[in-house]
Amino acid sequence: MVGKWTLLMLVWLLPIFMAQNIRSCPLGFSSQPSGCVDVNECDPTPCGNNSQCFNTNASYYCQCKKGFESSTKMENFTIMSIATCIDINECLKIEDICGAHAFCNNTISSYNCSCKKGFISSTGVKTFHGDDGVTCRDIDECKEEKVCGLNSLCINTQGSYNCVCKTGFELKSGKSSYTGEVEQCEDMCKLDKTYCGHGTCHSGPSGHYCACHEGFTNYGNKKSRCIALDCGVFKNVKNLTKTSHIVEDHVKQLSKSCLEITEVEDPKKLDGEGLLKTLQLIIDNLLSSKALNDNRKVSTFLDLVEGALGLIGPFVTTRRTKSSSPHTELELLVHNGSVKPQETKTLSSKHAQLDIKMEVAAGNLSQYPGFTVVSLLSYSNLEESAGGFFSGMKQEENQIFGINSKVVTVTVSNTDTNHLKETVNITLYHLDQSNETSHTCVFWDSSTDGGTWSPRGCSVVESNPKYTVCSCNHLSSFAVLMALYEIEDHFELQLITWVGLSLSLICLFFCILTFSTIRSIQSPRTTIHLHLCISLFIAIIIFLAGITQTENKVGCAVVAGMLHFFYLAAFCWMCLEGIQLFRMVVLVFNTSFNTIYMMAGGYGVPAVIVAVSALVNAKGYGTKRYCWLNLDSIWSFFGPACVIIIVNIFFFLITAWKLAQKFSSLNPDMDSLQKIKAFIITAVAQLCILGTMWIFGCFQFEKGTIVMSYLFTIFGSFQGVMLFVMHCLFSKQVREEYANILTHFCAPRKRKYSEFSYSHSSKAQGSKSTQDTGESHI
Numbered sequence: 002m003v004g005k006w007t008l009l010m011l012v013w014l015l016p017i018f019m020a021q022n023i024r025s026c027p028l029g030f031s032s033q034p035s036g037c038v039d040v041n042e043c044d045p046t047p048c049g050n051n052s053q054c055f056n057t058n059a060s061y062y063c064q065c066k067k068g069f070e071s072s073t074k075m076e077n078f079t080i081m082s083i084a085t086c087i088d089i090n091e092c093l094k095i096e097d098i099c100g101a102h103a104f105c106n107n108t109i110s111s112y113n114c115s116c117k118k119g120f121i122s123s124t125g126v127k128t129f130h131g132d133d134g135v136t137c138r139d140i141d142e143c144k145e146e147k148v149c150g151l152n153s154l155c156i157n158t159q160g161s162y163n164c165v166c167k168t169g170f171e172l173k174s175g176k177s178s179y180t181g182e183v184e185q186c187e188d189m190c191k192l193d194k195t196y197c198g199h200g201t202c203h204s205g206p207s208g209h210y211c212a213c214h215e216g217f218t219n220y221g222n223k224k225s226r227c228i229a230l231d232c233g234v235f236k237n238v239k240n241l242t243k244t245s246h247i248v249e250d251h252v253k254q255l256s257k258s259c260l261e262i263t264e265v266e267d268p269k270k271l272d273g274e275g276l277l278k279t280l281q282l283i284i285d286n287l288l289s290s291k292a293l294n295d296n297r298k299v300s301t302f303l304d305l306v307e308g309a310l311g312l313i314g315p316f317v318t319t320r321r322t323k324s325s326s327p328h329t330e331l332e333l334l335v336h337n338g339s340v341k342p343q344e345t346k347t348l349s350s351k352h353a354q355l356d357i358k359m360e361v362a363a364g365n366l367s368q369y370p371g372f373t374v375v376s377l378l379s380y381s382n383l384e385e386s387a388g389g390f391f392s393g394m395k396q397e398e399n400q401i402f403g404i405n406s407k408v409v410t411v412t413v414s415n416t417d418t419n420h421l422k423e424t425v426n427i428t429l430y431h432l433d434q435s436n437e438t439s440h441t442c443v444f445w446d447s448s449t450d451g452g453t454w455s456p457r458g459c460s461v462v463e464s465n466p467k468y469t470v471c472s473c474n475h476l477s478s479f480a481v482l483m484a485l486y487e488i489e490d491h492f493e494l495q496l497i498t499w500v501g502l503s504l505s506l507i508c509l510f511f512c513i514l515t516f517s518t519i520r521s522i523q524s525p526r527t528t529i530h531l532h533l534c535i536s537l538f539i540a541i542i543i544f545l546a547g548i549t550q551t552e553n554k555v556g557c558a559v560v561a562g563m564l565h566f567f568y569l570a571a572f573c574w575m576c577l578e579g580i581q582l583f584r585m586v587v588l589v590f591n592t593s594f595n596t597i598y599m600m601a602g603g604y605g606v607p608a609v610i611v612a613v614s615a616l617v618n619a620k621g622y623g624t625k626r627y628c629w630l631n632l633d634s635i636w637s638f639f640g641p642a643c644v645i646i647i648v649n650i651f652f653f654l655i656t657a658w659k660l661a662q663k664f665s666s667l668n669p670d671m672d673s674l675q676k677i678k679a680f681i682i683t684a685v686a687q688l689c690i691l692g693t694m695w696i697f698g699c700f701q702f703e704k705g706t707i708v709m710s711y712l713f714t715i716f717g718s719f720q721g722v723m724l725f726v727m728h729c730l731f732s733k734q735v736r737e738e739y740a741n742i743l744t745h746f747c748a749p750r751k752r753k754y755s756e757f758s759y760s761h762s763s764k765a766q767g768s769k770s771t772q773d774t775g776e777s778h779i
Contacts, residue, residue, distance in 0.1 A: 026260040047079075051086035052109070063400035068110025072121040078315040095131070102137040102160065115604035118159030152186040168208030200227035218262050220315040224339070224373030228416060232259035238305050241298060245290060251283045252305070256681055259312050273316030277333070280309045281326040284380070288328040291619070300452035303410065303445055303478045306378065310412040314374030328381040336363075348377040352407035354428040359770070361423050364415030374414040382430075384480065389631075392448055393455035403455075405431050405440065406469070420458075429481045430468045438483045440464045442471030444730040445478040454482065501718025502541050505650030509538040519738050526581055526688040528596070530728050532603050533574035537721055540567035548627055558619070560628035562611060565638055569607030570646045577602055583656055610641055612728060 026037035041404045043054035048063035055062050062077040065086035071078055079083040091098055091112040092105035099114035100107045106113050106128075111760035113128040116137035129135040142148055142162040143155035149164035156163045156178075163178040167184035170365075172179065173187060197211035200219070200690060213219055213227035235256035247492060256272055284306065293299050314333060330350040336342045342359035349355070355377045363373040384404040391402045406429035431440075442459040458477070462470040467480045480622035516523070516531035525563060547560035577599060608740050615622065622636025630638055729735045 007727060023753050027059060029704075049080075049085060049584070051088075066110065072465070073146045078435035084381060084669070098131040099129075100131065100136055100141075123558060150185060167396070169204050170208075186741065198226040198228060198600060203646055207536075208636060219370055220262065220372070222371035225371065228370055230259065230262060232256060235259060235305070235308070238301055241292060241301055241305070245286050245292070248283055248286045251279050251286075254279055255283075255312070262312075264456055271316045273313050273318060274322070275314040276309075277322070277324060277331070279311065280306070281324065281329050281331070283309075285326050288380065288382055288386075291386070293383070294620075296387075296390040296452035299383075299387050299445070300447035306410055306449060308630060309479070310376050310378065311374075311414070314373050314376060314412070314414060315370075317374075318615040329378060330381075331376065332378040333374065337371070339371055339673060341369055345440070346375065348375060348688055349360045350377060350379045350409070352430050353377060353409045355409075355411055356426040356428075357411075358423060358425075361421050362415055362423065364417060369541070370414065372414060373674065374412075374471070376412045379407045379409045385620065387445065387454070387480070389620070390450075390453045391482075392450045393453035393457075394441075394443070402441075402482040402519075404454075404480050405433055405483040407432070408445075408478055408480045410478040411476045413476060421474050421476070422470045424474050426462060427471045427473065427479055428468055429471060429479065431466065431481065431483075433483070434466045440469045441482045442469065442473065443480055443482050444473065445480075454480065499545075502545060505719060505721025506541055506545075507536065507721075509534045509541070509721040512721070512725050513538060515735060515738075516641070519735070522732075522734055525599075526578075529574055529581055529600065529603075531725070532599075533571060533578060534721070534724060536567050536571040536574055537724075538750070540564060540571060541721070545569065548629065550628060551623065551626065556624060557628040558622040561622035562615060564628070565614070565630060566607050566611045568591050568636065569610055570604055573606050573641050574603045576645045579652040579656075607641075610637060613637075623757050 006209040008644050026032045029040055029042075030037040031040050032038075038056055039056075041056050041557060042061040043056045046052075046054040047061075048054045049057065051069045052063050055064065062079060063084075064077060065071050068089055070228070071662040072087055073084040073343075075082065075084060085434040088107075089107050092107045098112070102117050102120040103114045104117060106115065112130070114131060114135070115128050116122050118138055119142070120137040121140055123136045123138055126135065139159050142159050142455055143157045144775050148162065149155045152167050152170045153164045156165060163180055164184075165178045166172060171187060171189040171191065171192050172184050174184065183432075186205055188209075189196055190204050194202065196202050196209070197213075197219075199217040200213040203210055203212060208224065210223040211227055213556045216230060217227040218230045219225040219227050235252055238252055241252075257274065258276055261271065261641060278757055287302060288295060293302055310333075314335060317333060319333050320335055322331075322335075324331045324333075330352070332350060334346055334348060336359060341363045345354050345356065345358050347354065355375070357375060359373055359375070362375045363369055384407060387402050387408055394402060396402070409427070411425070413426065415692045429442075429443075440461065441455040441456055442461050443456050444459060446455040446457070449455065458475045459471050459473040462472045464470070471479060471481070473479065513531060514532040516527045516534065542561050543560060547556075550560065551557050568610065569712045607711070613633055618634050621631050623629075624631045729739075
């Protein structure tokens with residue numbers, strides 16, 4: 002019985018003992034009689050497809066096989082990471098894995114390389130790997146027989162070849178080459194009888210050549226098309242050449258060279274560089290002699306320049322030529338070759354820049370003469386001769402134009418430049434970079450009104466104070482215009498002008514009589530007053546009599562010159578007035594000016610300014626509406642005037658400050674209001690006398706300055722009245738002399754000699770005392 006219970010107990014306890022033994026081994030190990038043994042988790046493998054399992058002590062890890070990568074981008078993973086192994090595309094992942102001229106083909110877990118069409122592997126195998134050291138080399142198809150047809154040549158290229166016709170032959174299709182299909186190259190003289198244009202096509206051992214008809218040329222390029230040669234431009238310049246024998250001789254030289262092109266056997270022997278110098282000598286002579294004095298001469302001149310550049314360009318041997326002279330700056334670019342150039346080129350000078358596609362400069366293929374020429378020529382002072390001809394412009398009311406760049410001429414070998422298939426860009430740098438008015442791109446149109454500036458075909462791409470970029474669909478001579486505005490005519494302004502100037506004439510006449518005849522008041526100051534009044538008096542008379550007499554250009558120019566001189570003289574005497582006033586009030590000494598020095602400053606300086614201005618720009622005197630300076634020369638007046646105004650303002654401020662001190666010291670009982678009133682009246686009147694009202698005239702060049710116009714007209718017209726009031730009526734001494742004169746004429750009485758002597762002596766002493774103190778009569 003005991004044995005039976007013992008057996009049952011053992012059966013019941015055995016699983017417990019076994020479970021205790023299992024739990025005693027760590028995870029990843031199994032209990033064996035010999036102890037805990039590592040479990041091989043890789044048998045069977047848990048890692049999935051395209052992977053391999055690696056057992057470790059108590060664990061394991063998975064890795065993708067070669068040519069595969071983990072979807073989680075982890076090199077080691079377990080089944081718990083849910084990673085899979087995907088194929089690596091070596092063709093995308095490794096740049097240029099197969100090397101040059103080879104294709105890459107991806108395969109599962111690997112890739113293979115094969116050479117492109119036209120290439121063969123260096124070992125002869127069809128497929129290879131990038132690390133096999135195999136390269137792809139070009140197959141020379143031209144070594145094979147009959148690759149190209151008759152009268153053609155085979156040209157090997159990387160991976161392919163081209164068939165081109167031999168010299169003197171051409172494809173019927175008009176293509177320059179072919180590959181694969183065998184086309185027939187035929188004699189080009191038979192294929193296209195118009196190939197030479199205005200010439201006869203001949204076939205020879207060296208290929209075809211063109212014999213040009215009379216009046217046509219291919220400039221010595223025998224294989225190029227014959228084009229028209231116009232030498233007439235050198236015959237129609239009599240109105241230019243008659244001004245100078247040197248110009249006439251040079252033009253004859255160009256005309257002779259033009260005729261030689263069709264007569265000599267080899268025109269290429271013509272000296273292009275020498276002809277360029279001849280052309281620049283012609284331009285220098287014409288621009289320095291001021292011979293271009295009307296628009297028709299300007300048109301003839303520009304036609305001559307454009308024709309000469311078209312003639313000379315093909316014979317210049319240097320690819321890029323830069324040449325300058327006293328009045329020109331030139332850059333010329335030449336491309337020779339049967340193939341039309343395609344690139345974009347830039348030509349530049351100090352005042353302009355040209356950006357142009359050489360394909361545009363070459364023209365149509367049917368007219369291509371075998372060379373391409375582009376030139377950019379800028380003139381130093383042509384804007385002076387070509388200014389003022391704006392009949393081709395649409396002008397707003399009171400709007401006028403002025404040239405604000407140098408004039409440039411652009412020429413190309415393309416004979417059809419009236420409407421280019423692509424526009425060209427010309428950058429023109431401004432002469433006046435301080436003016437922010439609108440700018441317009443224009444060209445010289447010789448076909449309208451004998452010659453005028455016109456905006457047709459040109460537009461502004463970009464414009465700032467420094468330069469304007471113009472885009473034009475044709476080529477000629479170009480410039481940039483800036484728009485200005487004249488002062489509008491108002492009846493009120495005219496009325497104020499005539500009334501004010503008439504009163505000023507009367508007042509100035511009395512001033513002249515006063516300062517020249519009354520001896521008791523004569524001094525260096527009154528001498529300045531006298532000549533200031535004389536200058537203004539003569540200027541006003543000339544102004545009233547001749548300002549609108551524009552019918553006779555020479556007479557109008559004389560009137561403008563005299564106005565220029567006498568108004569400048571008035572300014573110079575105003576400057577002397579300011580200096581003398583400063584010496585009297587501030588420096589307080591009576592050292593008088595030498596009369597010769599005063600005359601030199603008052604009349605000599607304006608005479609020099611007017612002479613220089615007239616020599617530099619004689620056309621600046623006289624406009625279409627008034628006998629006055631035009632906008633190109635106006636600053637020869639306003640420049641010196643502004644300098645004098647600034648000097649006088651400086652002297653006035655110091656003088657006014659001293660006068661204010663004198664008001665306080667000489668009138669201690671005057672209340673503040675009276676002091677301020679006296680100071681303001683004196684300040685404003687003195688400012689007018691010294692000519693600072695002319696500063697309002699500097700604002701007359703923009704639209705909408707009517708307020709400035711009224712101020713300028715009022716102050717300027719009544720300046721003579723102001724001078725009479727300030728220097729005569731405000732002067733106690735002059736008033737006393739006027740009273741004496743009136744008393745003498747109105748109530749004459751006899752006076753004793755002693756009384757007269759005493760009175761005269763007292764007045765003289767008073768006058769001397771006043772002058773010696775150096776204080777202003779004001």
